[in-house]
Amino acid sequence: MTKSIMLVGVGGQGTILASKLLTIGLMEAGYDVKMSEIHGMSQRGGSVSSQVRYSEDNVYSPVIEIGGADMIVSFEKMEALRYLKYLKPEGKVVVNNYRLNSVSTLVGKFEYKEEEIDSELKRLNAKIIDAAKKAEELGNAKVMNVILLGSLVKSMKLEKIDWEDIIRKNVKEKFIDLNIKAFRVGMDLVEEISKATV
Incomplete structure (x- = not known):
C-alpha cells in the first residue's frame, strides 16, 4: 500500500x-x-512543497492527489492550512510552531490570522512541535528541518530504518553529530506529545 507524505514550508527552511x-x-x-x-520563489521566502510517496510495491506517480496525503509536515504554521486539501480525512498533521511571513503575506496578498490558524490546527488534532526553539537550544537554528524529520519518522512509525547512518552519509562531516541530536529530539517530541494526549 502506497503512503504519501507532504512536506511544506517557506523557502530557506530546509x-x-x-x-x-x-x-x-x-x-x-x-x-x-x-x-x-515544487518551489514557489523558494529562494525569496515563497511557498515550497515536496511530495514523497513510498510503497513495498511499485509507486507509479510522485504526485499526491487532493485528499491523498497520509501526513502533512509543515515547517511553518500558515503553510499547514494552505495544503490541508491534500490531507486524507484520517491523515496526520505535524506542525512547527513557528511563524514566518511568506512573500504572499509580506505583499499583503494574504493576511496572517494567527488565532484562526491555531484554532484550526487544534481542531485537526495536529501535533505541534517547537522545532525552532529546540534547534536554538541545540545551538543552530538550521537543524529545525532535521528535528521535523525526526518527528515525521516517529509519527509514521519508520524508526526501524537506520536514520543515523543516512544522516552520516548525507550531511557535512562537521554537522553530523548536531544533526543526529536534532533527529533524536524530533522523535522525542512526538513521543512526549503522544504521552500527554493519552
Missing part, C-alpha cells in the same frame, strides 16, 4: 533537504519511492 533524507532512507530500506518538489 524542506527539500528533509525530503531528500527521507527519500534516501526509504530507498535504502527497500521501498519504491517517488519524490517531487
